[in-house]
């Protein structure tokens with residue numbers, strides 16, 4: 001499977017092994033096979049926060065399929081499958097007059113990916129509404145992690161890279177269509193500064209008290225290119241794959257350029273927000 005077709009960057013080589021799983025037993029079976037083969041595995045959501053190498057990716061890529069897209073409701077708590085997309089979660093909330101998740105508007109990933117990276121906007125992140133997480137550990141055991149066992153930081157969590165999030169419990173509140181629309185409109189507005197096209201969203205985390213995009217702009221790097229990859233002239237913390245033909249190598253060259261130049265102009269070392277899969281040097 002060509003991973004470029006499964007990432008929003010539209011970049012990435014073939015996966016050596018690729019599995020779509022639709023139930024817990026099927027997932028456990030595949031994990032047992034992966035353990036026997038002793039290969040590394042990667043968990044793929046919507047592929048909206050990853051840069052995958054151009055060469056064949058050794059190991060296995062696991063994607064949760066339609067069997068993990070159910071949403072259940074217990075009063076104002078939602079239990080969403082790990083593969084539920086954020087847009088579907090928000091439609092469900094609107095239809096059931098539930099408020100509290102509107103800040104996720106416009107984030108193009110799954111619930112599983114959002115929890116792993118503590119996705120958010122402005123001053124809110126998904127950690128603010130999580131009650132618990134269920135998933136499968138590397139050994140294939142089903143584990144329930146209540147919020148007391150979870151630790152979230154800015155775009156990060158203590159959920160290990162081989163723990164597969166299969167369900168997430170989210171605490172919401174009953175509200176009115178009017179309030180939900182007002183909140184949604186506020187977050188929709190924030191999105192207008194974002195460029196359109198193939199990307200993985202913001203490349204770097206904002207350093208404490210600073211804005212990564214402003215530092216990159218100050219370094220004079222807006223519009224710089226490598227092959228078909230370009231540092232967005234609209235929002236400097238976005239790298240775009242202009243025509244769908246950029247390679248991971250091109251994006252990585254721009255990442256290296258940004259880091260080096262921002263270090264020289266501002267004395268700050270930018271930390272990646274996106275995850276890289278494969279070898280990047």
Ligand SMILES: Cc1cc2nc3c(=O)[nH]c(=O)nc-3n(C[C@H](O)[C@H](O)[C@H](O)COP(=O)(O)OP(=O)(O)OC[C@H]3O[C@@H](n4cnc5c(N)ncnc54)[C@H](O)[C@@H]3O)c2cc1C
Nearest residue numbers: 043045046047048049109110112113114119120165200201
């Ligand atoms: C245009 C655009 C705008 C964006 N805006 C924002 C924003 O405002 N705020 C923000 O926080 N992010 C933003 N992002 C980044 C991205 O959408 C989020 O990080 C999103 O939560 C990633 O989810 P995903 O399902 O695509 O995960 P993927 O990109 O597929 O994976 C990301 C990481 O999560 C892990 N993962 C995925 N699913 C699971 C699972 N079920 N169990 C365990 N681990 C899993 C992967 O292994 C990987 O380490 C934006 C991206 C784009 C392209």
